[in-house]
Amino acid sequence: MKLSRRKFLGGAAAAVSSLTLFNFNLLTNSLSADAADPSSETMKTFRNVCPRNCYDTCGMITYVQDGILKKVEGDPKHGYTNGKLCLKGYAYPRRVYSPDRIKYPMKQSPRGSGNWTRISWDEAMETIATKILDLKKRYGSTLPICLDKYSGNFGIVHYGIEGTMSSLGYTTRAVGTPCWPAGIDAQTYDFGTLYSNDPEDMVNAKYIILWGQNAAWTAIHSFPFINKAREHGAKLVVIDPILTSTASKADLYIQVNTSTDGALALGMARYIIDNDLVDWEYARANSIGFDEWVDYVKKDITLDWASEKTGVPKDTIMEIAHDYATAKPASMWVGYGMQRHTNGGQNVRIIDALGVMTGNVGKSGGGVNYGHLETWGFNYNAMVNAAPKGSKGFIGPDGKDGDRAINMNNFAHDVSIQSDPPVKMLWLACRNPASQDPDTNAIEKMFASMEFVVTVDSFFNKTVEMSDIVLPATTHFEDWDVMASYWHYWVGINQRAIDPLYESKSDVEIAIELSKKMNTLEPGSCTFPTSGTPEEWLAKEFNPAIHQMLGINDYKELIDGPRKANMPSASWSDGQFRTPSKKIEIHCELAKKNGLPALPIWVEEMKTPEKYPIRFITPHPQHALHSQFQNLDWMMTTNPEPKVEIHPVLAAKYGIAEGNMVKVFNDLGSITVKAHLTRTTSQNVIVSYESWYKDSNFNVNYTLKAIPSDMGKQATGNDGLAFHDNFVMIEKA
Numbered sequence: 246m247k248l249s250r251r252k253f254l255g256g257a258a259a260a261v262s263s264l265t266l267f268n269f270n271l272l273t274n275s276l277s278a279d280a281a282d283p284s285s286e287t288m289k290t291f292r293n294v295c296p297r298n299c300y301d302t303c304g305m306i307t308y309v310q311d312g313i314l315k316k317v318e319g320d321p322k323h324g325y326t327n328g329k330l331c332l333k334g335y336a337y338p339r340r341v342y343s344p345d346r347i348k349y350p351m352k353q354s355p356r357g358s359g360n361w362t363r364i365s366w367d368e369a370m371e372t373i374a375t376k377i378l379d380l381k382k383r384y385g386s387t388l389p390i391c392l393d394k395y396s397g398n399f400g401i402v403h404y405g406i407e408g409t410m411s412s413l414g415y416t417t418r419a420v421g422t423p424c425w426p427a428g429i430d431a432q433t434y435d436f437g438t439l440y441s442n443d444p445e446d447m448v449n450a451k452y453i454i455l456w457g458q459n460a461a462w463t464a465i466h467s468f469p470f471i472n473k474a475r476e477h478g479a480k481l482v483v484i485d486p487i488l489t490s491t492a493s494k495a496d497l498y499i500q501v502n503t504s505t506d507g508a509l510a511l512g513m514a515r516y517i518i519d520n521d522l523v524d525w526e527y528a529r530a531n532s533i534g535f536d537e538w539v540d541y542v543k544k545d546i547t548l549d550w551a552s553e554k555t556g557v558p559k560d561t562i563m564e565i566a567h568d569y570a571t572a573k574p575a576s577m578w579v580g581y582g583m584q585r586h587t588n589g590g591q592n593v594r595i596i597d598a599l600g601v602m603t604g605n606v607g608k609s610g611g612g613v614n615y616g617h618l619e620t621w622g623f624n625y626n627a628m629v630n631a632a633p634k635g636s637k638g639f640i641g642p643d644g645k646d647g648d649r650a651i652n653m654n655n656f657a658h659d660v661s662i663q664s665d666p667p668v669k670m671l672w673l674a675c676r677n678p679a680s681q682d683p684d685t686n687a688i689e690k691m692f693a694s695m696e697f698v699v700t701v702d703s704f705f706n707k708t709v710e711m712s713d714i715v716l717p718a719t720t721h722f723e724d725w726d727v728m729a730s731y732w733h734y735w736v737g738i739n740q741r742a743i744d745p746l747y748e749s750k751s752d753v754e755i756a757i758e759l760s761k762k763m764n765t766l767e768p769g770s771c772t773f774p775t776s777g778t779p780e781e782w783l784a785k786e787f788n789p790a791i792h793q794m795l796g797i798n799d800y801k802e803l804i805d806g807p808r809k810a811n812m813p814s815a816s817w818s819d820g821q822f823r824t825p826s827k828k829i830e831i832h833c834e835l836a837k838k839n840g841l842p843a844l845p846i847w848v849e850e851m852k853t854p855e856k857y858p859i860r861f862i863t864p865h866p867q868h869a870l871h872s873q874f875q876n877l878d879w880m881m882t883t884n885p886e887p888k889v890e891i892h893p894v895l896a897a898k899y900g901i902a903e904g905n906m907v908k909v910f911n912d913l914g915s916i917t918v919k920a921h922l923t924r925t926t927s928q929n930v931i932v933s934y935e936s937w938y939k940d941s942n943f944n945v946n947y948t949l950k951a952i953p954s955d956m957g958k959q960a961t962g963n964d965g966l967a968f969h970d971n972f973v974m975i976e977k978a
């Protein structure tokens with residue numbers, strides 16, 4: 246039976262939970278003990294925002310004495326994060342003052358040797374600018390220079406990294422997002438864009454489904470709102486192939502076969518139709534193609550099929566279908582984990598249709614919630630720079646010069662195949678492809694083939710190890726910025742709380758330095774402005790629409806506290822969908838034009854290859870944010886080594902015992918990691934959380950093929966990655 250029920254904090258769960266809390270208190274107490282008295286007259290406080298790629302984008306209060314960051318706390322004025330941070334957030338002082346921080350510009354020769362020497366900023370800029378001008382002369386354009394930037398820091402001023410490139414001319418750009426593209430396209434096809442209910446509005450839900458979403462680790466601040474709804478009687482259902490920390494808190498946990506969520510949702514739809522629970526009035530008034538889809542469900546879908554496909558008992562499918570359709574309102578939160586499949590976007594479209602058929606879209610306490618970009622209407626001033634006069638670029642369909650876009654989600658491959666001109670130089674900032682991209686061997690080979698690699702970062706990570714020059718980046722406490730969230734609706738200012746440590750500079754300051762050098766060596770070769778204080782750069786990002794949305798007249802008002810956008814708590818409550826038809830497009834011609842099914846119908850999941858019968862899922866870790874945080878001393882104490890989680894039955898088949906070293910491998914590569922036997926995963930799935938451990942070569946992506954998900958191109962330029970359609974074999978090492 247693939248179903249288990251847990252009472253919230255009942256039995257063993259309560260014991261584990263209080264233990265965790267106990268350890269956590271110890272940790273925070275020791276931090277407070279280290280810190281000076283917050284009420285001391287010499288203590289200054291600043292407002293910061295955690296700029297990581299995290300749902301929560303927490304407001305922070307930073308305590309500084311004599312120019313030293315003493316401690317960080319959650320900002321009580323932030324209505325969503327409510328004065329609390331996660332463990333990573335509380336560990337920030339360990340990051341700022343980590344002895345492992347990159348302190349100065351450094352060069353490595355030869356690349357990959359570990360032979361680093363400190364250089365001055367002037368030498369670094371001279372070397373980089375000379376190389377850029379040399380490439381431009383040799384190839385007639387700056388297209389041989391390729392930028393890969395993603396989610397190290399999502400601050401708006403950090404779009405100056407893109408600005409660094411556009412001010413040089415037309416360059417090659419890694420385009421796309423590994424996070425959420427298939428789901429974005431699914432919601433774009435259905436609703437016109439992604440737009441979610443305010444997560445604080447979950448308190449009004451009577452029933453909540455977290456579908457492939459591990460909020461207890463990846464969005465912890467949503468839990469108080471979920472719990473409040475539960476205090477009022479709402480039920481929490483978690484659907485995930487792994488019994489995650491989130492699942493352990495649920496009233497009902499459903500262990501679904503991976504990549505079959507669409508089949509589960511269609512089984513639910515069949516039950517809802519058969520039992521006359523459809524909100525025909527809402528669905529017919531607000532969507533197109535609804536009846537056509539209902540006909541498909543009636544003709545093609547049975548509960549027996551859905552149960553067989555998903556591994557979920559028929560009774561359970563009926564139970565959640567009934568409860569979801571009758572709870573009014575019922576909220577769904579679709580996670581990014583579940584769309585990382587070859588049919589991931591399509592599965593999201595089917596889940597969207599469930600929301601529509603039950604009239605849960607556009608309602609407070611409802612929604613098919615995935616994320617939004619409604620509060621991101623800044624000027625992106627640091628990003629927009631005209632190319633220098635006479636710049637030659639990639640000729641687009643419009644006949645004009647432009648950047649050359651390559652696929653961020655197939656980076657190693659796409660960089661390698663460029664020939665006219667080839668890519669010769671990489672600029673990496675806020676990005677660690679050597680840890681985070683699929684097919685690490687291919688990434689290493691591609692890096693080795695480059696003429697010149699510059700990385701801007703704060704730690705000597707795997708990408709830095711493959712670079713010629715590294716430039717030291719400030720942390721967000723050393724910089725001005727403004728931060729919006731892709732989940733909640735608060736916007737906060739990030740003050741410079743301490744001076745930049747050592748010789749570190751922000752990405753915009755680096756662009757300024759580079760521009761000065763470029764223009765000295767060849768006047769007019771770079772358009773990036775050569776002046777402006779960090780706060781002036783920040784001020785330029787605001788506009789009247791942002792002011793109005795936040796109810797402020799000046800960005801400085803945000804120093805008094807973050808502001809929430811003045812918007813309805815229920816997305817789509819006005820019924821103004823942003824599709825071509827202005828209705829929800831259950832039948833979507835745009836999807837059809839893009840080679841996808843017009844309707845939210847079932848698309849087969851990727852089949853398990855015979856040679857590699859075990860699925861290897863590598864989701865997001867608790868103590869790290871990708872390659873960030875886990876390398877810090879506190880995290881290494883809390884979580885000293887990586888593990889692979891294996892079901893005892895599967896482990897027995899391969900003669901593997903708890904604590905054995907296990908080789909996980911496929912055609913692409915292998916990793917060797919310690920086994921942890923657990924029934925939280927199923928018998929054909931092993932799990933390891935992606936992370937960069939200090940002094941370790943552990944990297945799940947050595948085994949991961951760059952297989953695209955089904956959607957993403959329409960809204961984000963490239964399809965997503967089917968990270969969780971990865972198959973391996975295991976043996977005792």
Ligand SMILES: Nc1nc2c(c(=O)[nH]1)N[C@H]1C(S)=C(S)[C@@H](COP(=O)(O)OP(=O)(O)OC[C@H]3O[C@@H](n4cnc5c(=O)[nH]c(N)nc54)[C@H](O)[C@@H]3O)O[C@H]1N2
Binds near residue numbers: 299867
């Ligand atoms: N602590 C922490 N927080 C983070 C991050 C982090 O690295 N660490 N990363 C941030 C970023 S960049 C992102 S994109 C988000 C991602 O946050 P989430 O949306 O929570 O995504 P994941 O943790 O990748 O995956 C969530 C769950 O999806 C499940 N899953 C995988 N395949 C399937 C499937 O076929 N069906 C179903 N139902 N479930 C499936 C996985 O088992 C996993 O438990 O989190 C952000 N927050």
Ligand SMILES: Nc1nc2c(c(=O)[nH]1)N[C@H]1C(S)=C(S)[C@@H](COP(=O)(O)OP(=O)(O)OC[C@H]3O[C@@H](n4cnc5c(=O)[nH]c(N)nc54)[C@H](O)[C@@H]3O)O[C@H]1N2
Binds near residue numbers: 673
């Ligand atoms: N196997 C597997 N792989 C995955 C995923 C998965 O689920 N499984 N998830 C994918 C997802 S959803 C994502 S979002 C990607 C994340 O991929 P990345 O965005 O590359 O991930 P990070 O580890 O956050 O690395 C960013 C780097 O930016 C640096 N950085 C931080 N702040 C700054 C700054 O202000 N300036 C500069 N210049 N650098 C800075 C950090 O030190 C870090 O080295 O990983 C993807 N990879």
Ligand code: SF4
Binds near residue numbers: 870
């Ligand atoms: S990592 Fe996420 S939860 Fe933790 S402090 Fe940063 S924004 Fe908040």
Ligand SMILES: [Mo]
Binds near residue numbers: 423424
């Ligand atoms: Mo992500």
